[in-house]
Amino acid sequence: xxxxxxxxxxxxxxxxxxxxxxxxxxxxxxxxxxxxxWENRSIYIAPLxxxxxxxxxxxxxxxxxxxxxxxxxxxxPAQQSTMLSHYYAHAGMLLVxxxxxxxxxxxxxxxxxxxxxxxILFWKSLPVSDLTTVLSxxxxxxVVLPVIVFAITIVLQLIAFVxxxxxxxxxxAGASMLWTKLPLFQIQLGLLxxxxxxxxxxxxxxxxxxxxxGWARRATFLWAVLPPLALCVGEYLSFHTTYFTxxxxxxxxxxxxxxxxxxxxxxxxPVDAHFIPVAQFTPGRFLSSPGLxxxxxxxxxxxxxxxxxxxxxxPI
Amino acid sequence: xxxxxxxxxxxxxRATPVVExxxxxxxxxxxxxxxxxxxxxxxxRILGLIGPNGAGKSTALNAILGLTEYQGALRVLGRxxxxxxxxxxxxxxxxxxxxxxxxxxxxSQALDYVAGVHPRFDRGKAExxxxxxxxxxGSRVRELSKGMVAQxxxxxxxxxxxxxxxxxxxxxxxxxxxxxxxxxxxLNDYYDLSRTIIVTTHQVEDIQNVLTDxxxxxxxxxxxxxxxxEFESRYLEVMALPEQAATARGFKPIHERQVLGRTIFLFDLxxxxxxxxxxxxxxxxxTPSIADLFVAVMGEKASGAQGVAR
Numbered sequence: 153x154x155x156x157x158x159x160x161x162x163x164x165x166x167x168x169x170x171x172x173x174x175x176x177x178x179x180x181x182x183x184x185x186x187x188x189x190w191e192n193r194s195i196y197i198a199p200l201x202x203x204x205x206x207x208x209x210x211x212x213x214x215x216x217x218x219x220x221x222x223x224x225x226x227x228x229p230a231q232q233s234t235m236l237s238h239y240y241a242h243a244g245m246l247l248v249x250x251x252x253x254x255x256x257x258x259x260x261x262x263x264x265x266x267x268x269x270x271x272i273l274f275w276k277s278l279p280v281s282d283l284t285t286v287l288s289x290x291x292x293x294x295v296v297l298p299v300i301v302f303a304i305t306i307v308l309q310l311i312a313f314v315x316x317x318x319x320x321x322x323x324x325a326g327a328s329m330l331w332t333k334l335p336l337f338q339i340q341l342g343l344l345x346x347x348x349x350x351x352x353x354x355x356x357x358x359x360x361x362x363x364x365x366g367w368a369r370r371a372t373f374l375w376a377v378l379p380p381l382a383l384c385v386g387e388y389l390s391f392h393t394t395y396f397t398x399x400x401x402x403x404x405x406x407x408x409x410x411x412x413x414x415x416x417x418x419x420x421x422p423v424d425a426h427f428i429p430v431a432q433f434t435p436g437r438f439l440s441s442p443g444l445x446x447x448x449x450x451x452x453x454x455x456x457x458x459x460x461x462x463x464x465x466x467p468i
Numbered sequence: 469x470x471x472x473x474x475x476x477x478x479x480x481x482r483a484t485p486v487v488e489x490x491x492x493x494x495x496x497x498x499x500x501x502x503x504x505x506x507x508x509x510x511x512x513r514i515l516g517l518i519g520p521n522g523a524g525k526s527t528a529l530n531a532i533l534g535l536t537e538y539q540g541a542l543r544v545l546g547r548x549x550x551x552x553x554x555x556x557x558x559x560x561x562x563x564x565x566x567x568x569x570x571x572x573x574x575x576s577q578a579l580d581y582v583a584g585v586h587p588r589f590d591r592g593k594a595e596x597x598x599x600x601x602x603x604x605x606g607s608r609v610r611e612l613s614k615g616m617v618a619q620x621x622x623x624x625x626x627x628x629x630x631x632x633x634x635x636x637x638x639x640x641x642x643x644x645x646x647x648x649x650x651x652x653x654x655l656n657d658y659y660d661l662s663r664t665i666i667v668t669t670h671q672v673e674d675i676q677n678v679l680t681d682x683x684x685x686x687x688x689x690x691x692x693x694x695x696x697x698e699f700e701s702r703y704l705e706v707m708a709l710p711e712q713a714a715t716a717r718g719f720k721p722i723h724e725r726q727v728l729g730r731t732i733f734l735f736d737l738x739x740x741x742x743x744x745x746x747x748x749x750x751x752x753x754x755t756p757s758i759a760d761l762f763v764a765v766m767g768e769k770a771s772g773a774q775g776v777a778r
Contacts, residue, residue, distance in 0.1 A: 179584060182584070183580075183585050184585070186580075186581075187577075190573065190574075190577050191572050191573075269570060269571060271569065271571075272568075273535075273564040273565060273568040274564075274568040274569055274570060274621075276534075276553065277533075277557060277561060277563075277564065278582065279554050279555065279586060279587075280554060280557075280585050281553075282554070463550075463553070464537070466536075467568075
């Protein structure tokens, strides 16, 4: 080998390893996210409760599953996949809705509860920056909840699949159609795609709520909802137009669907939302839509403002 | 190798004061909370910051801790607290109030979290402090008594190898037993000459024997700043019988009050130039309590010169 390495055998490297540990910047972030989960147990309890509700519904529906399967068997093959998907899609819809609601209410409280209970003085006594704190809180609706929703939905769909197979095998309906026609993998891929698209599209909504939670002294819900509402009403009263209503309410809440999916099937009929085939995904159109990028910039600006604001915040 | 790398920084810290402020000023609207304070706190001191409510004590501490914006120059351990709070908190700990521990948190979670985010936290040490208390690892903060929460917070803080500890009313609302324990463990298990402590409290009798330095603050200004040695040699309290009162007044006390038919005079020996022995002849002489000096100095400030010569 070369001479320098034999002359100084590994010593500098070892010394560096022993010298005072440099704190990894991700470590405070990791613990701050765990802290959020300790404080806000609804982040996982609410999705788990929704999952339990789904299982109860599933168990009851298993009674009439053989009859349903016999009916589906008489339909044309293209419709069979969609009809079989319903139960599996319902798990995703229920969990996505739960996750969305939890995310909204979590964000509205994110930077408010620490001021209300005065614990902000405890958090600020530790070497955790305002940036880390705000990022850890933003990561709950933007990363943690989607992951929890995805994981629980996958488990629910597997439970549904195993139980359905079991029930069908004991009856004359048979499980062969379920096994051959149910596009389970495509459903789960669609769920992953939908969650990603939704979180990117809704990022400014969460950003706004987190900003308001850090800004308002009280009544965070009113401060979050009334200004946009006033804008919409004011516009309508003044100009009889609904530009802001369309932009803020309709487009920002539901606009991702029309951009991320082609909702018209090749034969010209509308796609059933329970099962959207991968061929109908339009990630290119979604990624090239200005609304996505404007939204992400707004989300970034709001979170940046929340970081700056937290420096000035004290107990209320 | 490690030692060599660490020692230049340590020596530098010894040379520069822990806290240095010049013209520190803070206003809330028209209210002046801090009116251009100059401050220099050296390493290894235990400073008591005493003042009436609204005097600016908490504002001064908040400025030092990076919790509030200010005008003027302020350096804490060589850093700008307002812009570098998170870095500063590697070397500074504070207990801002008795009730800031999050109520939902479990004791074990508090240990986990501080161990996770603070590189200078010694978990074993904190566990050792907690072992001496009745605090259960699985309890939530809301289930603990006020005194136990203070014990928990102190256990966490004392397990952090910090250079500066700031205590703002750490024992408010605690009974005398907890208060005594609090300061005892602070002195016995935490304090050494490389650490600096700043404490504010209204229970000044608790800290009279703890402090090395004393500072009175009133209307945003420092009205007294001395070491405890200076305090003891400068101020004298004399309890005089009625017939001696006139003589005592001749020595120009800064304050007098009546207790059980006797008059207690407080003298500032630096200002009136009278020596201790002559005052001792007037009545029983002793070092005043901080509280009595506080009343004397503040009373004078509040009412101008209330027949008290200066």
